[in-house]
Amino acid sequence: MAAPQHEAPVGMDRYDYFALNEQQQEKLNEHKVATRIANEHYLRQHPELDCLLKKLINKVLTDRPDNIHEYCADFFSPSSSTLDQLADELSEEVGQVxxxxxxxxxxAAVAQTLPPEELIYNEVK
Structure with missing residues (x-):
């Protein structure tokens, strides 16, 4: 059997290249791409998620908790004392986004009306 045309996923030392046949691997890859596209569309429709995740990451990096799972659970807990403050901040940031x-x-709409010869991109040197 020939070696597959795909790389082992990062961090998988004992990856079984022959667990999926070529057709199954192709379908899996197509599914992964479709899922990423769907996720990207969802995130663009909900800018509040982007703001919320940025807030969480900022707090995690600032506070450096020992138990990150518990910290994140507390962050999203409805009993959190900062939940109202966070909601106000997110509302403002979502408006900006x-x-x-x-x-x-x-x-983008203006750029589409211009003829291609007027769209000149300068190289950054």
Whole structure:
């Protein structure tokens, strides 16, 4: 049997290259791509998730908890004393993200109306 055309996943020392046949591996890869695309669409539709995750990561890196699982559970707990404050901050940040997104969409619409020869990109040196 020929060696598969895919690499072993990162961190899998004892990866079994022959667990899936070629067709199964191809379907799995297509499913992974489709899932990533669907996740990206969902995240773009819900900018509050991006803000929420940034807040969590910032707090984790600032506080450096010993038990990260418990810390994250407490962060998302409805009994958290900072939940109302966090909701207000997220609401403000989501508004900023939505305004930025609308500006990008406006610029993209303008760029589509320009002839290709007017779209010149300068190289960064």
């Amino acid at each position: 939505q305004r930025q997104h609308s500006h990008v969409e406006e610029l």
